[in-house]
Amino acid sequence: MTSPADSAGLGSPAGRYRMLRLIRGFEELALDLVRSGAITGGIHPYIGQEAVAVGVCAALRPQDRITSTHRGHGHVLAKGAAPDRLLAELLGRTSGLNQGRGGSMHAADFSLGILGANGIVGAGGPIAVGAAWSARQAGEDRVAVAFFGDGALNQGVLLESFNLAAMWQLPVLFVCENNGYATTLPAATAVAGSATGRAAAFGIPAAEVDGMDTEAVRSAATEAVTRARGGGGPGFLECRTYRFEGHHTMERLMKLHYRTAEEIADWREHDPLPRAAALLPDGLAAKLDASVREQLAAAEQFALGSEHPDPERALDHLYADGLRPRAGSTA
Amino acid sequence: MRLSYTKALNRALTDALAEDPAVCVFGEDIGAGMAGPTLNLLDRFGPGRIVDTPLSEQAFTSMAIGAALTGRRPVIEFQIPSLLFLVFEQLVNQAHKFSLMTGGQTGVPLTCLVPGSGSRDGWAGQHSDHPYSLFAHAGMKTVVPATPTDAYGLLRSAIADPDPVIVFAPAAALPVRETVTWELAPIPLGCARIHREGTDVTVVAVGHLVHDALAVAEELAPEISVEVFDPRTLHPFDWPALAASLERTGRLVVIDDSNRSCGIGAEVLATAAEEMRLVAPPRRITRPDGTVLPFAPQLDRALQPHRDQLRRALRAVMK
Secondary structure, three states, X not given: OOOOOOHHXXXXXXXXXXXXXXXXXXXXXXXXXXXXXXOOOOOOOOOOOHHHHHHHHOOOOOOOEEEOOOOOHXXXXXXXXXXXXXXXXXXXXXXXXXXXXXXXXXXXXXXXXXXXXXXXXXXXXXXXXXXXXXXXXXXXXXXXXXXXXXXXXXXXXXXXXXXXXXXXXXXXXXXXXEOOEEOOEEHHHOOOOOHHHHHXXXXXXXXXXXXXXXXXXXXXXXXXXXXXXXXXXXXXXXXEOOOOOOOOHHHHHOOOOOOOHHHHHHHHOOOHHHHHHOOOOOOHHHHHHHHHHHHHHHHHHHHHOOOOOOHHHOOOOOOOOOOOOOOXXXX | OEEEHHXXXXXXXXXXXXXXXXXXXXXXXXXXXXXXXXXXXXXXXXXXXXXXXXXXXXXXXXXXXXXXXXXXXXXXXXXXXXXXXXXXXXXXXHHOOHHHHOOOOOOOOOEEEEEEEOOOOOOOOOOOOOOHHHXXXXXXXXXXXXXHHHHHHHHHHHHHOOOOEEEEEEHHHOOOEEEOOOOOXXXXXXXXXXXXXXOOEEEEEOOOHHHHHHHHHHHOOOOOOEEEEEOOEEEOOOHHXXXXXXXXXXXXXXXXXXXXXXXXXXXXXXXXXXXXXXXXXXXXXXXXXXXXXXXXXXXXXXXXXXXXXXXXXXXXXXX
């Protein structure tokens, strides 16, 4: 059983809160499953940054498209992917979004305009530009969003894609999730000038926004998306945010000291969930939390109960035309 | 009709653009048609489909991938073969991997055209590479047509294919002209062509080297009966056709403009040795290991496969 897509729910504060909680709960569950060994290879948890995915996706229509990052679960869920099938993907099961062929870093659902999380920093930027170009060629008013982190600001291909988007006035929104660190390297020691300054240099309207505030992100994204959809060209948002967990799950074992406990505690004070809950009538957040718990319990049951793929089919889908490559041994 | 290789590429693009509105072309100086294959396309199809790009190979390659993921059928022209090294990530790590990584949710119908691959005489180290083996090794469908008719037919099939395909048009094949009395038509990928039948030795020749192989075969006809086998597509390679040829000849020489180690020539020899009939040790003629083509014409030519080497190899396998 697959649960229905959730993106339509982002139109109300309650729907947005529920999605924040769903992403948070999903990541907590995924962390447990990494710890237990059920998920192999680890994940890059999105905990702390949920307001960015939810705020941006709340500004989108179902036919709009996104490209995501190695830290992609939040974007994928907020664009409407089924949590049970995403979890099954993380577990490498055939019922996963990608039939267990992609895992955490490549989760995609093309039927929802999710052109994939991506394992290469900055790679999604120009792909989103291509999707925006395509939509314009087809005469459709779809917008494309590229999510990326502060680390991607130093990838040349991303800056090249700013230029293409601006030159051709394409309907694309660049969303920089500045969580302060490119893995362990502080943005302050890696990014000359400023993030918004880089976009502005290409003539792209650029805004800095509190990335811990869902409504602020939604408002800024709505403005940029509306402009892009109306033919006004690309936009850029720098969402100042923070990841409460490590860069990836391996970090728990590594005892790294690139940021202080005080810094993490300070940012936890800005947790986007209580801020979004405060906008709701009394008692509603608790009800939504309970419904998310139920949904995730069902997702876990679905995912853990799903089939493992057959090793005989490891080369399925290597080619879209069904070409079967030679085997690695003839003996 | 007299058809040049470049004109054949131009015809293939024109016909594909006319037939399918999803086809579009990206590249540098393609509006002016500087490399030849895109001549007059801008006038006929307009800037919406013939997109002159800034010098941002990585971004426009990925942009074409994004377009391919969302319903377009883009062709990218790369003016210089070595530009492929800039976009190895985009082609191999993104375009090639999307189908499998998404569990078959999408193909990436992208064609990369490299008119003027290999040495162009006098363009030196960074304009003279012939990296088709790299792409075949990585698993991208890889095509190296030798003749105008094949260039037309294989480019048409590449554009129609649901997967990324890279088409190398060797600089040394561009001057080839054919008198075409037949209807130009798509030629399926993965099908070899035997240009000349023979009974003593199979010469597997790649791209422009097909013409060298044919010349040497004619010249040596009184002493050796040479079959000239043009794989046309390096990945997927037409192994059954090679096996059938070696059933007839039992001897194998490969002439291949790749660097020696891990080149397609090495793969042909290895596969033949493992799986096919050979009555004599096979030979291959390639560029040296790790070649960088030097500028001076004598040095440039000295490192490319040449006819003397082929003559010697043919006589060696007959001993």
